[in-house]
Amino acid sequence: MATLTRPGAPSGPQLRRRTHPVRVDIARALPLTPAVVLLLVFLAGPILWCVYAAFTNTALTGAGSGDTQFVGLDNFRAAFGSEAFGNSVVLTLVFTILSAVVGQNVLGLALALLQKRAAKVVRTLVGITVIGAWVIPEVVAGYLWYAFLAKDGTLNEVIGVLGLGQNWLYTLPIIAVSLANVWRGTAFSMLVYNAALSEIPAEIEEAAEMDGATGWARLRHVTIPMIKRTVTTNLMLITLQTLSVFGLIYTMTKGGPGTKSQTLPLYMYEQAFSFSQIGYGTAIALVLLAVGGVFSIVYMRLLRED
């Protein structure tokens, strides 16, 4: 565990840190070339194009299709002035915070902690089930949850006796897709926390136990501080993954009913591909990248401060 290393500060024994002449650096970096080329062409390139196209009226049909013009901040002005865009930003934040930051993260940690103390057979079976939900393809997960939450689906069959039955995908669509995403993504956090918890020396927890610390106090003052770095890294990865979820929501609700579960990726898809407004769609993509960037910067800050 790198709990003690800190970016920027010298970390650990500096065994092989010598300054090389630039030429040696280049020769040694040569095997990196194919990776750098692919990443530049297919990732950095599109991101830069994103920055450019967001300020144009690029379109597949209509006014912008013939001659592309620079339109300045028009796309952003249109986006921030539109109700549909505001709606999708709010929904994206609800979906991300509810399903990743709270749902997957907390449930994943809880499962990892529980598994540490549960009987082997329980631990194994629960582990297999949770990971099973993670392994199956996104679209299949979408169908599963469609079936589970549909009006004549399993959930209503179970709670129908209480008179709570309803068409969840219509009444609470964003909650429905968030639940599905928690179900699908929790395994990742669970595995990350399993790995982190297994590296905490048993003596430290035993010592705290001997000192009379209760389970909750031990968790708060010993376990969590020791895995803080992992928590932050995990939060960053799952937040960014969740921001870009498309297939799951598209199979379950297509963003509907109306626009009640239309997160940014779905709004972007609709604008760019259904309505052919590439410029406007790219502006939305840029906003999505920026939201991801803001989350990353916050987490990076946290990592630096620990």
Added chain:
Amino acid sequence: MTTETSTTPTATPLAVTSHRPVGPRTWVATAVVNVVTAVLGVMFLVPLLWVVFAAFDARAGLKLEWPGTGFSFDNFRAVLTPETTYRPMWNGLVLCVGSTFIAIVVATLAAYPLSRFETRYKRPFLLTILFSTGLPITAIMVPVYGLFVQLNLVDTIGGTVAFMATTALPMSIFLCKNFMDGVPLTLEEAAWTDGASSMQTLRHIVLPLMWPGLSVVTIFTFIGMWGNFFIPFVLLLSPDRLPASVSIFTFFGQYGSVQWGQLAAYSVLYTLPVVVLYVLLSRRLGGAFNFGGALKG
């Protein structure tokens, strides 16, 4: 969870005779932990069961029901046709094998200098890679589509494979580097003294020692590709080029009423390869989730 259990990772069969008496409170706490864990497990299991039961139920609906008298293989028989199952599966296989192969070769090459040499660019590069592992690929699909239009790559397998490989690269480089760090440097130093080039040492010394790690990265990448929906959904247009991840969506959308049993059967067939691969992988995956140590430098 105020527990005082005697189960520590180092517990021996003699734990009963340990210094701490096993009181009723411990017994209750352990039982509570097991029950809570099991209940959470069941909550994860229930949605999953539907697809299995419905696949074998000729009269399947949306409700979770034991197939009972409706038990049959009719659903599988109905979907096991070239256009529904075989061709999309084959397309998926071509896309996934192609992009996984490119990603692994390129990632291994990139991981070598990152694992073996210390340069001033290493840390910024690794941080960029870590950032990119979480880059919302969805966000760049519009510009990528634009790029593909410019390059005449829309609806081509080659272009899609190259892009899919790139999306997997950050994570593969990251994991490859981690596994490579586990191979001791001493063996290579001996080879370097004997005049071997770094590529020779990579091929003859490092790779043979990191096959387990490399197979983890390979399977992990493949699973990610197999389930990917959005990339082929945007970049491929011809129905006869679509992989299973997309055709499962479009095929069942074309009919007025969905045959839920057939959809479930097809889902099972489509999911089976990743489950098998995951089982092969599961015992070795632990190390891949240790992100904490990943940035030690």
